[in-house]
Amino acid sequence: MRLLDRYVLRHFLQAYLYCIAGFISIWFIFDVSDNISTFLDQRISRTLIFQYYLTQLPQILVILLPVALLLALLFSLGRMSRSNEVVSMLTAGVSLPRLLAPLLLAGLLTTAGSTVLNYAMAPHGEYAHKTLLEDPQSRRLVFGMTGQLFRNRTDNRTWFIQQFYPGDNKFNNVHIVQQDANDNIVTNYIATTVYYHPENHSWEMKQMRTVHYDEAGNVTEIIPYTESLVINDWSETPYRLSSANLRAEHLSVPELRDYLEFNSDFPATLLAPFGSHLQYRFALPWTCAVVSLIAGALGVGYSRRGILSSVAAATLLLFAMNFVMHLFLALGEGARIPPWSAAWIPNIVFGAVGLVLLYYRATNREPPRFGFSGSNLKPAR
Numbered sequence: 001m002r003l004l005d006r007y008v009l010r011h012f013l014q015a016y017l018y019c020i021a022g023f024i025s026i027w028f029i030f031d032v033s034d035n036i037s038t039f040l041d042q043r044i045s046r047t048l049i050f051q052y053y054l055t056q057l058p059q060i061l062v063i064l065l066p067v068a069l070l071l072a073l074l075f076s077l078g079r080m081s082r083s084n085e086v087v088s089m090l091t092a093g094v095s096l097p098r099l100l101a102p103l104l105l106a107g108l109l110t111t112a113g114s115t116v117l118n119y120a121m122a123p124h125g126e127y128a129h130k131t132l133l134e135d136p137q138s139r140r141l142v143f144g145m146t147g148q149l150f151r152n153r154t155d156n157r158t159w160f161i162q163q164f165y166p167g168d169n170k171f172n173n174v175h176i177v178q179q180d181a182n183d184n185i186v187t188n189y190i191a192t193t194v195y196y197h198p199e200n201h202s203w204e205m206k207q208m209r210t211v212h213y214d215e216a217g218n219v220t221e222i223i224p225y226t227e228s229l230v231i232n233d234w235s236e237t238p239y240r241l242s243s244a245n246l247r248a249e250h251l252s253v254p255e256l257r258d259y260l261e262f263n264s265d266f267p268a269t270l271l272a273p274f275g276s277h278l279q280y281r282f283a284l285p286w287t288c289a290v291v292s293l294i295a296g297a298l299g300v301g302y303s304r305r306g307i308l309s310s311v312a313a314a315t316l317l318l319f320a321m322n323f324v325m326h327l328f329l330a331l332g333e334g335a336r337i338p339p340w341s342a343a344w345i346p347n348i349v350f351g352a353v354g355l356v357l358l359y360y361r362a363t364n365r366e367p368p369r370f371g372f373s374g375s376n377l378k379p380a381r
Contacts, residue, residue: 004094005102011080012103016072023064028053058117059125065114066287070295070318073103074311077299086300096362100296107292114285120252123281150241154265155234156180159241166242169196174205185213189229196238203236205229237262248277248333256281269335276332279343286347287325291318293354297361321350 031053039049080086089099148161162173176189191208210223240262251259256278260271294317298310325346332342 004089004099008076008080008099009102009106011076012072012106015075016068016106019068019071020061020064023068024057024060027060027064031056055121056125058121059123062114062118062122062284065110066291066318069107069110069288070291070314073292073295074299074314077103077296078311081300096300097358100300100358103296104289104292107289107296110288110292111285114288115282118281118285120254123250123252148241148245150236150243152236152240152265156183157234157236159236161241164238164242167238169198169238170194171196171238171241180215182215184215185217187212191229198237200232201237202230202232203234205231248273251277253278253281272335272339273333275339276329276342279332279339280329283343283347284325286351287321290321290347290351290354293351293358294318297354297357300361317350317353321346324349 038044077086086099090096146163148159148164150159150161152158156179158177158179160175160177161171164171171194172192174189174191174194176191177185178187178189180186188211189205189208190211191205193206195204195206196202197204206228207225208229209225210221210229211219212221212223214220239258243259243263246255246259248256248259251274256274259274260278263271295314298314300310328337328342328346331337332339
């Protein structure tokens with residue numbers, strides 16, 4: 001690494017670490033202020049409080065890293081611009097892209113780190129926020145989940161489950177309706193207890209009754225209560241049966257892939273939020289790379305007036321990108337646009353803006369800006 005790269009990185013990393021530490025401290029203070037009454041009233045243990053903040057930290061970092069990256073880049077480059085260090089470097093024959101190379105590399109490394117956090121840990125942060133601080137009796141899941149309905153559209157089978165425990169293979173008071181291709185009820189299975197055996201992918205029904213129907217809906221046979229019935233050719237799994245209660249924003253990348261695979265027979269409108277969030281898990285970290293392009297181009301100024309206007313422009317672009325990303329994600333969740341476009345188009349658009357701004361800076365020209373009077377586009381002087 002060249003001496004110039006180490007010098008630029010030292011200025012940047014100092015500001016970057018201060019920004020991260022400052023933002024996390026502010027978040028921690030406000031969060032403790034909001035939850036201190038819950039900690040005291042419910043007598044939550046210190047271990048659970050530590051676990052709560054440990055699960056929240058990845059989610060907070062994914063949100064804060066682009067902002068911290070933006071401020072650190074603007075501060076470090078602005079300080080070097082005010083002291084004419086940037087001008088001296090350019091005069092010495094160092095091109096602007098070469099000057100910004102270590103900073104763009106830092107943006108890519110931040111993107112990689114954010115991708116790791118957003119793969120599994122960060123999506124679980126919101127879910128942990130809603131569950132870890134609930135009443136202790138609720139955390140034990142004494143009553144499990146009740147009133148679960150699952151429709152297997154591929155096999156024309158509908159499950160009504162009165163009670164079960166998430167992650168368990170036992171289901172209480174189950175009513176299963178089997179239909180034919182014309183949606184006529186063929187068989188009803190009513191069981192007190194149903195077990196799933198993962199070793200051979202079979203379902204075992206205990207204390208059950210079976211009722212068969214003809215195409216007209218008339219009862220053709222009633223099999224009295226039997227002690228046990230084992231069925232080996234059903235495609236359902238406990239995960240599929242509980243998936244109706246899952247929310248896309250709480251699932252990691254592997255969980256989103258499993259949901260889309262196991263529930264591929266669901267309508268496109270039901271799968272759209274999960275497909276959009278799967279793409280969003282990978283697209284969101286690339287905000288850091290886009291921010292490094294925008295801030296790297298706008299952070300270099302040749303006058304005090306140019307620096308101030310560039311800082312304002314970079315901040316507005318970050319807020320605009322955040323708004324557009326959430327807008328497109330909402331459109332993807334509503335199945336109005338394809339999942340890939342909901343996640344990636346904002347990054348592509350604002351990444352192109354960053355490249356254009358970098359081109360103007362590299363050619364020693366001020367980027368165009370909107371004027372409040374006269375011509376809409378005026379070069380800054």
